[in-house]
Amino acid sequence: MRLINIKPGPALALFLVLLPFAAVLVAYAVGSDIRLTANPSDKLLPAPGTVGDTMMRLLTEGDRRTGRILFWYDTWASLQRLWLGIAISASVGLVFGLLIGLFPLMRSLLAQFVAVLSMIPPLALLPILFIVFGLGELSKVVLIVVGTLPFIIRDLSQRTYEIPQELLVKAQTLGASSWVIAIRVALPQVMPRLIQAVRLSLGPAWLFLIAAEAIAADLGLGYRIFLVRRYLAMDVILTYVIWITILAFAMDWLLRWASRRFYPWAEEGL
Structure with a gap:
């Protein structure tokens, strides 16, 4: 065999x-x-036992000054930024992906523009984003959007463009308008691809989030990692890295579950 x-x-x-x-x-x-x-x-x-002890301490012990368990505050701050950035990218990417994929005029107008934007290294724009939007939450969310949106638009527009023409012709024969075709024909075909595009964007989104938090933040997983690196606290750094990996895996698993649950016909072809 x-x-x-x-x-x-x-x-x-x-x-x-x-x-x-x-x-x-x-x-x-x-x-x-x-x-x-x-x-x-x-x-x-550090020894695995040391990392385990540090992990338990970070998960359960409060800060000496504030009494807050900073580990969970860091987690919540980072997840808020990540979810908001990904949600904006997915929403805007879906709209423009449908427009570019379905309408030749929009494809001629925006396809090459989005392709050029996707070639710009997002981290190179980070100083500009801090100057324009300040050092608060907005600049971090915008970096995630800038880093993931062009890819999602290109991926969804290509999937929309690949929809069999006979489906579009049949819909037009039955009197469907462009709006109805976009909502009733193209959107169900594109939604599974949107979930896959978001899954693929999670890795870069975490990278942009950590980079932004490392430079300008007072709370967050990336901020904490770069704060303790000056003390060579590898046990703390490894704990946070492991936790970020677990969070990313859980988010990916949930998206995969949603795809299987709501679009089983798309999963069968994978």
């Missing part, structure tokens, strides 16, 4: 899923043990 035709069973599939994670944990534990054996004061690779 060819290797390409071998499909793992449930038990083997679970083992293969867990194997890379176990390998990373083992490699980290070995590396940490080697460094701590050579230098017990080493801070670069």
